[in-house]
Amino acid sequence: MSRLRIGEVAAQAGVTTRTLRYYQEVGLLSPETTAGGTRMYTENDVERLRRILELREAMGFDLDRIRLILDTEDRLAQMRAEVQRGVSMKRRREMVDEALELNARVQEEVQVRRGLLDGYLAELKAKAHRYREILAETDSAAKGARRTR
Amino acid sequence: MSRLRIGEVAAQAGVTTRTLRYYQEVGLLSPETTAGGTRMYTENDVERLRRILELREAMGFDLDRIRLILDTEDRLAQMRAEVQRGVSMKRRREMVDEALELNARVQEEVQVRRGLLDGYLAELKAKAHRYREILAETDSAAKGARRTR
DNA sequence: TTGCTCCTCACGTCACGTGAGGTGGC
DNA sequence: TTGCTCCTCACGTCACGTGAGGTGGC
Numbered sequence: 214m215s216r217l218r219i220g221e222v223a224a225q226a227g228v229t230t231r232t233l234r235y236y237q238e239v240g241l242l243s244p245e246t247t248a249g250g251t252r253m254y255t256e257n258d259v260e261r262l263r264r265i266l267e268l269r270e271a272m273g274f275d276l277d278r279i280r281l282i283l284d285t286e287d288r289l290a291q292m293r294a295e296v297q298r299g300v301s302m303k304r305r306r307e308m309v310d311e312a313l314e315l316n317a318r319v320q321e322e323v324q325v326r327r328g329l330l331d332g333y334l335a336e337l338k339a340k341a342h343r344y345r346e347i348l349a350e351t352d353s354a355a356k357g358a359r360r361t362r
Numbered sequence: 363m364s365r366l367r368i369g370e371v372a373a374q375a376g377v378t379t380r381t382l383r384y385y386q387e388v389g390l391l392s393p394e395t396t397a398g399g400t401r402m403y404t405e406n407d408v409e410r411l412r413r414i415l416e417l418r419e420a421m422g423f424d425l426d427r428i429r430l431i432l433d434t435e436d437r438l439a440q441m442r443a444e445v446q447r448g449v450s451m452k453r454r455r456e457m458v459d460e461a462l463e464l465n466a467r468v469q470e471e472v473q474v475r476r477g478l479l480d481g482y483l484a485e486l487k488a489k490a491h492r493y494r495e496i497l498a499e500t501d502s503a504a505k506g507a508r509r510t511r
Numbered sequence: 512t513t514g515c516t517c518c519t520c521a522c523g524t525c526a527c528g529t530g531a532g533g534t535g536g537c
Numbered sequence: 538t539t540g541c542t543c544c545t546c547a548c549g550t551c552a553c554g555t556g557a558g559g560t561g562g563c
Contacts, residue, residue, distance in 0.1 A: 247535095309497050316493065320490070324483075338469070341469070381554095424552085519558095519560105522554105522555090528549075530549100
């Protein structure tokens with residue numbers, strides 16, 4: 214029930230109001246507006262934003278890709294809501310299959326990214342190790358061979 | 363000794379020639395050029411490009427951030443080459459300390475990214491699990507309670 | 512000469528950043 | 538009325554994409 218204004222949502226999410234307006238412009242978010250034109254965000258809007266930013270920050274997807282992922286899940290959720298009123302079993306299987314396939318593809322991409330990240334982390338640690346060796350050398354050279362604590 | 367032309371480097375690295383020219387324009391790469399104006403990339407250039415792309419793809423850093431990281435390490439490498447001809451111990455310690463500090467900050471950011479990625483992966487797996495449950499329901503509903511294989 | 516790759520403009524695009532100038536509810 | 542937040546243009550920026558039109562070595 215509690216609706217938030219754009220500034221509150223932006224501050225909470227750590228983005229600017231410009232970003233929220235842009236996401237609306239490209240159809241990623243659809244907040245309602247008051248008579249005066251002020252955007253009002255529901256909890257659903259805020260949760261959708263959280264997922265958009267997760268995809269953007271963790272995976273670096275572009276907004277078209279994010280829209281595809283969210284839309285696929287939205288259609289599935291809508292189907293589940295309508296499941297009572299005759300959605301054919303065949304159609305239902307198709308949609309879930311589609312969602313599962315997209316999910317599997319994205320999981321693979323996440324794994325690739327994890328691999329890249331772990332590779333880079335290993336490089337960083339190797340480099341830090343070498344730096345500490347240089348420091349040790351520098352110390353012993355400065356103090357002479359004896360009397361190192 | 364074997365120098366590569368821009369097209370060969372781009373194909374090998376999986377980027378366009380435009381990207382390589384742009385990196386030169388902003389000072390991230392400095393290939394030599396032949397009399398005719400053709401860019402020639404040494405193994406060092408190619409290795410530097412690999413590191414640029416690693417930072418970009420794994421971490422999503424912008425080019426200014428990437429330049430800062432590469433420059434810090436370049437200065438350190440240059441210092442090591444000059445270490446014979448009187449670089450003071452104090453200056454040496456300062457530079458290595460600086461490199462170690464930057465390294466530690468970047469390591470922290472990598473860990474944050476790993477956390478984001480793992481969180482998203484967990485979400486994906488939970489979602490896939492739910493999808494498979496829906497499929498199982500759909501199957502048993504389609505076939506009736508008995509005679510499921 | 513014909514192909515292929517190279518070159519330099521230079522405008523286009525995506526995802527916003529950043530004012531300018533103005534309106535609306537406590 | 539004063540503040541604060543909201544609004545809509547609209548131009549700027551970063552990291553390239555994408556032709557246009559032309560040159561250079563096997």
